[in-house]
Amino acid sequence: MDPQSVENLNQMLDHDSDIREKIKEQVNDFEKKTRVIIAILSKIHSTRSESIPSLVDSAQPALHSCRETIAVIASLVPPNQFWRWKDMYCNSLRTAVFAAALSEYLTQGTLISLQSTSDMLGMQEEWKDRVTLAAEDYLHGLITLVNELSRLAVNAVILGDFEQPLKISAFVKELFSGFSMLNLKNDTLRRRFDSLKYDMKKIEEVVYDVSLRKLVSKDPAPKLNVN
Amino acid sequence: MVDSLLAALLLHAPAKKTIFLLHRLAMEAQGASARAKASKAGMEKLGQVQKMYADIRHELVDDQFWRYQQQVSPGLQEYIEALSFAHFLEHGGLITFEEVQRTLCGEDGVPYFPLTISDYLLGVSDLTGELMRFAISGFSHPGGSKEALDTCIFVRNCKADFDMFTPHVRYLHKKQAVTAQSLAKIEDAVYTAVVRTSEFDLPPEMLDALVNQVVSSYSGGSGRENDDEDHPSEFYP
Numbered sequence: 001m002d003p004q005s006v007e008n009l010n011q012m013l014d015h016d017s018d019i020r021e022k023i024k025e026q027v028n029d030f031e032k033k034t035r036v037i038i039a040i041l042s043k044i045h046s047t048r049s050e051s052i053p054s055l056v057d058s059a060q061p062a063l064h065s066c067r068e069t070i071a072v073i074a075s076l077v078p079p080n081q082f083w084r085w086k087d088m089y090c091n092s093l094r095t096a097v098f099a100a101a102l103s104e105y106l107t108q109g110t111l112i113s114l115q116s117t118s119d120m121l122g123m124q125e126e127w128k129d130r131v132t133l134a135a136e137d138y139l140h141g142l143i144t145l146v147n148e149l150s151r152l153a154v155n156a157v158i159l160g161d162f163e164q165p166l167k168i169s170a171f172v173k174e175l176f177s178g179f180s181m182l183n184l185k186n187d188t189l190r191r192r193f194d195s196l197k198y199d200m201k202k203i204e205e206v207v208y209d210v211s212l213r214k215l216v217s218k219d220p221a222p223k224l225n226v227n
Numbered sequence: 228m229v230d231s232l233l234a235a236l237l238l239h240a241p242a243k244k245t246i247f248l249l250h251r252l253a254m255e256a257q258g259a260s261a262r263a264k265a266s267k268a269g270m271e272k273l274g275q276v277q278k279m280y281a282d283i284r285h286e287l288v289d290d291q292f293w294r295y296q297q298q299v300s301p302g303l304q305e306y307i308e309a310l311s312f313a314h315f316l317e318h319g320g321l322i323t324f325e326e327v328q329r330t331l332c333g334e335d336g337v338p339y340f341p342l343t344i345s346d347y348l349l350g351v352s353d354l355t356g357e358l359m360r361f362a363i364s365g366f367s368h369p370g371g372s373k374e375a376l377d378t379c380i381f382v383r384n385c386k387a388d389f390d391m392f393t394p395h396v397r398y399l400h401k402k403q404a405v406t407a408q409s410l411a412k413i414e415d416a417v418y419t420a421v422v423r424t425s426e427f428d429l430p431p432e433m434l435d436a437l438v439n440q441v442v443s444s445y446s447g448g449s450g451r452e453n454d455d456e457d458h459p460s461e462f463y464p
Contacts, residue, residue: 039390154418158418
């Protein structure tokens with residue numbers, strides 16, 4: 001190798017590690033923020049349903065503050081290099097998706113869409129080649145949501161809220177049927193999708209327990225028409 | 228030097244035994260005053276461990292502590308686990324970092340060695356596993372389900388709080404996974420109790436009396452109290 005090319009290669013490597021370090025710094029920040037959000041949201045398990053909306057509200061400032069971090073990451077990533085750097089922050093991003101989806105479910109009772117999650121996290125169309133919310137990360141966040149909801153079903157019953165498990169059951173079933181229509185490749189997402197059935201089983205058991213003991217006022221299951 | 232390392236390794240055993248002692252006493256005991264008594268007995272036993280730390284303090288002065296930190300750490304964490312369990316039984320809360328350090332000071336108030344935040348956090352993380360056993364085996368006692376619910380909330384808060392520290396403390400991540408499992412086990416147990424209780428339209432005191440009646444008629448001749456204290460499996464239902 002002639003000295004000039006050694007020099008050139010060195011410069012390129014330095015440039016890359018420079019970017020890596022700068023992104024790493026932001027990712028640490030991002031991770032810290034998501035931990036704060038998760039700490040707040042983990043209180044849903046010991047909060048009565050009437051106080052849940054205010055609890056969810058209190059987590060929103062932290063969730064919105066993720067936008068700034070994501071924007072900085074987007075400014076650091078060179079054009080057309082989304083896939084090259086995404087592994088560095090995708091864990092935090094998935095956690096943020098989970099937080100957004102959980103907030104949406106707890107306040108509206110609905111499933112947050114990919115587009116509104118993306119908007120909530122402040123993703124801009126013009127960054128598409130640098131930072132974007134990939135469908136895969138969005139789906140990972142939703143699976144985490146189901147994991148959490150299966151615990152919430154149990155804990156809601158402990159707090160005497162017998163309606164919540166039924167709502168969760170209906171919501172998760174619908175989500176699951178949506179997932180089953182996807183053609184997933186054999187990766188972590190597919191494996192995590194497989195784990196959903198255990199969460200569903202758990203939720204089903206809770207629904208069974210509360211329905212059998214007539215703890216819910218109205219019959220959740222449509223009555224079979226026996227002739 | 229070998230002496231001190233050996234001593235540090237030996238420290239593991241009395242701390243572990245204290246934990247079993249606490250479990251046993253807490254199970255035999257009922258009510259807050261009895262729990263305080265169990266805690267006191269545990270603290271007394273831990274006095275032995277503190278004395279052993281006092282004995283090896285000269286081996287751990289200044290930077291020598293950091294030199295042998297890897298060897299001292301496991302025993303120290305076990306000690307903190309036992310100490311925090313005793314503390315929990317009496318006060319129902321988490322022992323603070325300063326309180327732990329204070330138990331490892333000479334009479335002159337000089338610490339034997341600096342307690343690291345990592346040892347403190349990893350030690351109290353292990354407490355959640357003990358609390359899982361404590362909550363689940365407590366169900367057969369009067370007031371057990373209320374106690375389990377309190378424990379459940381306590382463990383849940385521990386998990387949420389420790390989550391913030393995971394990027395800074397090595398191995399805490401793994402402990403958090405174990406804590407999550409313990410928490411889920413306590414939640415499931417409390418849930419089962421709530422669901423089954425709902426089948427009886429009775430006040431909690433009467434249910435307690437019902438459970439107590441059955442349990443006491445069985446525990447009379449079992450002689451469990453003489454069982455070896457080194458069988459952790461005994462605590463699982």
